[in-house]
Amino acid sequence: MTPDAEALDREDPLARFRDEFVFETGGPLYVDGNSLGRLPKRTRERLALLADEWATALVRGWHEWVELPAEVGDVLAKSVLGARPGEVVVTDSVTVNLYKLARAALEARPGRAVVTDAGNFPTDRYVLEGLDCELRLVETDPVDGPSAAAVEEACAPGDVALVTLSHVDYRSGALADLPAVTEAAHAGGALMLWDLSHSAGAVPVGLEEHGVDLAVGCTYKYLNAGPGAPAFLYVRSALQEELRTPIQGWFGQRDQFAMERPYEPAEGVARFLAGTPSVAGLVAVRAGAEIAGEAGIDAIAAKGRALTACAFELHDALLAPLRVELGTPREPARRGAHVAFRHPEGWRICRALVERAAVVPDFRGPDTVRFAFPPLYTRFADVREAVERLRRVIERREYLEVDATLTRVT
Amino acid sequence: MTPDAEALDREDPLARFRDEFVFETGGPLYVDGNSLGRLPKRTRERLALLADEWATALVRGWHEWVELPAEVGDVLAKSVLGARPGEVVVTDSVTVNLYKLARAALEARPGRAVVTDAGNFPTDRYVLEGLDCELRLVETDPVDGPSAAAVEEACAPGDVALVTLSHVDYRSGALADLPAVTEAAHAGGALMLWDLSHSAGAVPVGLEEHGVDLAVGCTYKYLNAGPGAPAFLYVRSALQEELRTPIQGWFGQRDQFAMERPYEPAEGVARFLAGTPSVAGLVAVRAGAEIAGEAGIDAIAAKGRALTACAFELHDALLAPLRVELGTPREPARRGAHVAFRHPEGWRICRALVERAAVVPDFRGPDTVRFAFPPLYTRFADVREAVERLRRVIERREYLEVDATLTRVT
Numbered sequence: 011m012t013p014d015a016e017a018l019d020r021e022d023p024l025a026r027f028r029d030e031f032v033f034e035t036g037g038p039l040y041v042d043g044n045s046l047g048r049l050p051k052r053t054r055e056r057l058a059l060l061a062d063e064w065a066t067a068l069v070r071g072w073h074e075w076v077e078l079p080a081e082v083g084d085v086l087a088k089s090v091l092g093a094r095p096g097e098v099v100v101t102d103s104v105t106v107n108l109y110k111l112a113r114a115a116l117e118a119r120p121g122r123a124v125v126t127d128a129g130n131f132p133t134d135r136y137v138l139e140g141l142d143c144e145l146r147l148v149e150t151d152p153v154d155g156p157s158a159a160a161v162e163e164a165c166a167p168g169d170v171a172l173v174t175l176s177h178v179d180y181r182s183g184a185l186a187d188l189p190a191v192t193e194a195a196h197a198g199g200a201l202m203l204w205d206l207s208h209s210a211g212a213v214p215v216g217l218e219e220h221g222v223d224l225a226v227g228c229t230y231k232y233l234n235a236g237p238g239a240p241a242f243l244y245v246r247s248a249l250q251e252e253l254r255t256p257i258q259g260w261f262g263q264r265d266q267f268a269m270e271r272p273y274e275p276a277e278g279v280a281r282f283l284a285g286t287p288s289v290a291g292l293v294a295v296r297a298g299a300e301i302a303g304e305a306g307i308d309a310i311a312a313k314g315r316a317l318t319a320c321a322f323e324l325h326d327a328l329l330a331p332l333r334v335e336l337g338t339p340r341e342p343a344r345r346g347a348h349v350a351f352r353h354p355e356g357w358r359i360c361r362a363l364v365e366r367a368a369v370v371p372d373f374r375g376p377d378t379v380r381f382a383f384p385p386l387y388t389r390f391a392d393v394r395e396a397v398e399r400l401r402r403v404i405e406r407r408e409y410l411e412v413d414a415t416l417t418r419v420t
Numbered sequence: 421m422t423p424d425a426e427a428l429d430r431e432d433p434l435a436r437f438r439d440e441f442v443f444e445t446g447g448p449l450y451v452d453g454n455s456l457g458r459l460p461k462r463t464r465e466r467l468a469l470l471a472d473e474w475a476t477a478l479v480r481g482w483h484e485w486v487e488l489p490a491e492v493g494d495v496l497a498k499s500v501l502g503a504r505p506g507e508v509v510v511t512d513s514v515t516v517n518l519y520k521l522a523r524a525a526l527e528a529r530p531g532r533a534v535v536t537d538a539g540n541f542p543t544d545r546y547v548l549e550g551l552d553c554e555l556r557l558v559e560t561d562p563v564d565g566p567s568a569a570a571v572e573e574a575c576a577p578g579d580v581a582l583v584t585l586s587h588v589d590y591r592s593g594a595l596a597d598l599p600a601v602t603e604a605a606h607a608g609g610a611l612m613l614w615d616l617s618h619s620a621g622a623v624p625v626g627l628e629e630h631g632v633d634l635a636v637g638c639t640y641k642y643l644n645a646g647p648g649a650p651a652f653l654y655v656r657s658a659l660q661e662e663l664r665t666p667i668q669g670w671f672g673q674r675d676q677f678a679m680e681r682p683y684e685p686a687e688g689v690a691r692f693l694a695g696t697p698s699v700a701g702l703v704a705v706r707a708g709a710e711i712a713g714e715a716g717i718d719a720i721a722a723k724g725r726a727l728t729a730c731a732f733e734l735h736d737a738l739l740a741p742l743r744v745e746l747g748t749p750r751e752p753a754r755r756g757a758h759v760a761f762r763h764p765e766g767w768r769i770c771r772a773l774v775e776r777a778a779v780v781p782d783f784r785g786p787d788t789v790r791f792a793f794p795p796l797y798t799r800f801a802d803v804r805e806a807v808e809r810l811r812r813v814i815e816r817r818e819y820l821e822v823d824a825t826l827t828r829v830t
Contacts, residue, residue: 032475042479049475057700061467064646065442065459068780069452075647103695105669106516133670133695136683140668230696236474237485237699258550259515260543270785273546285513285543286640289647290467290700370478375680 012327013320015390024313027305027386031234038368041396044180044208044348044382045372047234053297060293071289078292079261079283085296086242089303090233091206091225092216096278098244100229100295101261101287104207105133107226107243108174109140110282114253115172115201115224116143122171125164125200127156131180134205138174146170153337154344155184158194165198172224173200177215178208178346181374183318183338185213185346189220196221201249207231210242211302212347212385213311223249232347232384233298240291245279259284305386313385314347320390321349321381324397332404337378348382350374351400358409359400366408367399422737423730428800434723437715437796441644448778451806454590454618454758454792455782457644463707470703481699488702489671489693495706496652499713500643501616501635502626506688508654510639510705511671511697514617515543517636517653518584519550520692524663525582525611525634526553532581535574535610537566541590544615548584556580563747564754565594568604575608582634583610587625588618588756591784593728593748595623595756599630606631611659617641620652621712622757622795623721633659642757642794643708650701655689669694715796723795724757730800731759731791734807742814747788758792760784761810768819769810776818777809 019025031048040048063071083098091098101107112124123144126135129152138145148164150156156175165173173195178185188204195202203224206215211232217225225244229235245253254275260266261283264274275281302310318338325336329351337350353359360373372380381396403409429435441458450458473481493508501508511517522534533554536545539562548555558574560566566585575583583605588595598614605612613634616625621642627635635654639645655663664685670676671693674684685691712720728748735746739761747760763769770783782790791806813819 034476037476040478046474046479046482048478049471054471054475057467057471061459061464064456065464066444066447068450068458069456069782070780071647072456102512102516103669103697105671105695106512106667109667109669109694132673132681136668136670136673139683140664140666228696237481238696238701239698241695254550256550257516257519258546259513259519260546261515263542263546268785271542273549284519285515285651286638286648287513288649288698288701291648291698370480372479375678 012394013323013390015320015394018316018320018390022313022390024305024309024385027301028389030301031387038370039392039396039399040370041381041383042370042372043384044231046237047231047298047384048387049236050234050297050301053236053294056293056297057290060290075289078289079287080280082292082296082299083242083279085299085303089299090211090215090307091244092214093218093244094247097247098242099279099283100240100242100292101283102241104205104226104228104241105137107241108134108137108205110255110257111203111224111226111243111245112138112141112172112174113256115203116141118253119171122169125161125170125173127175129179129181130176131205131207134174134176153182153184154339155179155182155186156191158187158190161191162194162197165195165200168199170198170200172203174203174205176205176208178212180208181337181378181380182350183346183348185209185344188216188222192220192222208348209346211310212314214307217244222246229295229298233295233302235291235294235298239294240288243282245282250278250281255282255284257284261285261287301386310385314383315342317383317385317388317390317393318345318347318349320393321383321397324394325351328397328401332401334404347385348380351379351381352377353379353404355409358412358414359403361412361414362403362409363400365412367403369396369399422804423733423800425730425800425804428726428730432723432800434715434719434795437711438799440711441797448780449802449806449809450780451791451793452780452782453794454641456647457641457708457794458797459646460644460707460711463646463704466703466707467700470700485699488699489697490690492702492706492709493652493689495709495713499709500621500625500717501654502624503628503654504657507657508652509689509693510650510652510702511693512651514615514636514638514651515547517651518544518547518615520665520667521613521634521636521653521655522548522551522582522584523666525613526551528663529581532579535571535580535583537585539589539591540586541615541617544584544586563592563594564749565589565592565596566601568597568600571601572604572607575605575610578609580608580610582613584613584615586615586618588622590618591747591788591790592760593756593758595619595754598626598632602630602632618756621720622724624717627654632656639705639708643705643712645701645704645708649704650698653692655692660688660691665692665694667694671695671697711796720795724793725752727793727795727798727800727803728755728757728759730803731793731807734804735761738807738811742811744814757795758790761789761791762787763789763814765819768822768824769813771822771824772813772819773810775822777813779806779809
């Protein structure tokens with residue numbers, strides 16, 4: 011018995027948001043919106059307007075543009091992050107922002123260790139490996155992700171400066187128990203930094219409610235801001251004056267255009283800005299965050315749980331018999347908006363989906379075919395169709411016919 | 421006797437490049453192209469195409485986009501920087517890139533000092549102030565900029581890791597003697613890092629020819645890549661393996677999409693990439709660099725010298741009698757493409773130019789009205805018109821009638 015996707019689509023309160031996005035006629039079935047989200051129609055319009063503004067206002071455009079990192083940060087804070095105004099800025103990349111905040115935490119608590127998950131997203135681990143500090147790697151369950159107990163244990167010696175984890179695991183889609191893990195880090199005297207790349211715009215975060223210290227995240231996944239759009243960073247108000255950014259730049263200077271002075275950090279979270287931010291990127295992030303705000307993050311998350319539940323039912327009916335294992339927690343409160351289907355031939359199955367079934371999924375090593383269902387534009391019928399095509403590719407062994415040596419990208 | 425601007429325009433071999441850019445009918449006279457360059461027509465077209473590509477290729481666009489930081493770096497290397505392929509990447513901001521390279525230099529030569537010019541651009545000084553090292557500030561002439569002699573003296577103790585200076589001074593427009601200063605730094609055992617923000621696209625740099633070690637620079641001035649477009653960084657081939665970036669990110673990892681490994685730097689200059697770069701920014705940088713390449717950097721520089729010479733003649737005839745001082749070196753080989761007119765009422769004069777004379781200049785403290793003449797789209801007639809309007813504002817004391825308290829932006 012498989013779910014009635016058409017009925018679910020008819021009752022979907024977010025169905026109208028699909029029309030906010032550009033779809034190519036006859037395009038493939040896209041289930042990789044957590045690598046790169048779709049182009050919103052309003053973003054295309056606003057980027058064209060920005061080009062006009064650049065052409066006519068020229069440098070005078072900066073009178074407004076200069077406020078965008080904080081303004082768009084406030085939009086994100088309110089619409090998807092559960093943070094207060096003045097706690098979020100949009101700037102740089104996740105990598106650079108994580109570096110800034112992790113180094114700041116280490117400088118504020120010198121000589122201590124940093125704790126992360128051995129399976130954390132690569133760039134997070136690389137940044138931390140590059141810091142001059144002890145890096146404590148917690149081993150976590152590949153399906154369930156990092157646990158509060160593991161964090162508590164790692165922090166027990168009381169010598170940890172910072173715990174940093176991904177809120178939603180990029181492979182399994184497991185949603186960490188953010189309140190409990192944050193509490194465990196705090197109990198051990200550490201600051202808690204969440205990477206929200208795979209959760210921002212998919213599930214509520216509640217940064218203020220749960221006393222999170224620091225966070226970073228990207229905007230080109232569920233926030234649909236486009237390839238390489240700037241990331242965000244969050245610093246809890248009470249911590250802002252205590253922390254120093256290692257990358258002191260003119261956008262983080264107190265009086266940016268009084269140029270003749272030594273560096274003095276700007277008030278609040280703006281001190282974590284560095285160089286000139288991408289205005290086009292900021293315009294796109296604002297548009298994406300607005301759409302999420304209009305839909306409402308709770309409604310988005312509810313639909314995300316329903317879409318993934320639909321995928322689970324379909325898995326049990328159609329994929330389990332083909333020895334596809336589910337690599338995502340079944341408990342609705344413990345997952346984001348993507349699911350992991352595990353199969354020893356995962357890589358070739360991904361290639362076959364692209365080449366022979368007009369599905370664009372993603373592969374994550376060693377064996378995961380990853381399907382994302384961004385709630386703003388995914389229909390239940392899309393979930394069913396994607397799973398059915400996956401079944402067909404496996405059943406007919408079409409994956410044996412593809413070239414498995416192609417380079418992986420994203 | 422003032423120059424015959426019309427005759428100069430008729431003979432200008434670069435005159436046709438003006439048509440590459442978007443001009444607003446009835447727009448003001450823009451002499452701030454070294455804060456933000458103009459929108460090239462082809463950039464507008466390509467950004468619209470990129471939006472289509474995002475909408476249709478979606479994540480598959482990354483098969484091509486992932487190469488852009490290095491590809492566009494190579495275009496810049498060849499067209500304007502005089503560097504070799506594989507020595508330049510386009511990524512992040514000047515601030516972040518300067519931080520990466522300066523820290524890498526300090527790590528390679530631990531315990532040593534960093535030398536810069538006390539009048540260097542603010543964000544450069546802020547970055548250096550934020551490093552955990554001795555910062556030696558060389559005092560330099562406000563018109564002539566940093567000298568080789570001053571650098572030689574500062575490096576004499578042999579305890580300097582890095583000398584970092586701006587190639588063209590952001591206030592005076594002085595063009596540093598790059599070969600001599602680089603040699604002085606090397607004689608003192610230091611690495612030399614040039615900030616090319618005000619020279620890239622305006623004058624030849626000759627990074628390879630002059631044995632420069634490191635460089636950074638921005639692309640939204642003479643390279644016309646738009647507000648907040650990504651910056652570039654250069655690392656001399658021979659140094660690339662020796663230096664480690666402090667910000668280890670997945671775009672600088674050897675095998676980026678094999679995600680299960682510890683960090684291992686990519687080969688060559690790519691190791692200085694960090695997070696996901698702005699694709700829109702890269703597309704715009706490529707377009708801007710292409711136009712510069714088509715015009716030829718030597719032809720651009722020759723026209724820049726002619727435009728500024730024209731401004732000098734006009735100054736001597738029209739502005740000197742009004743006690744406007746020239747703040748830019750008169751020697752053609754010692755200046756970039758902008759000029760500094762100094763007057764005690766500089767700030768109010770700038771405001772009056774904007775509000776009453778339809779000129780958009782820039783102000784740089786304490787007393788400089790800065791006019792930039794980007795050779796690709798500036799006519800000699802524009803230079804004459806801008807200086808004449810400046811004369812009128814001063815002569816009629818119109819600057820006494822403006823509100824001097826407005827916030828400065830850029």
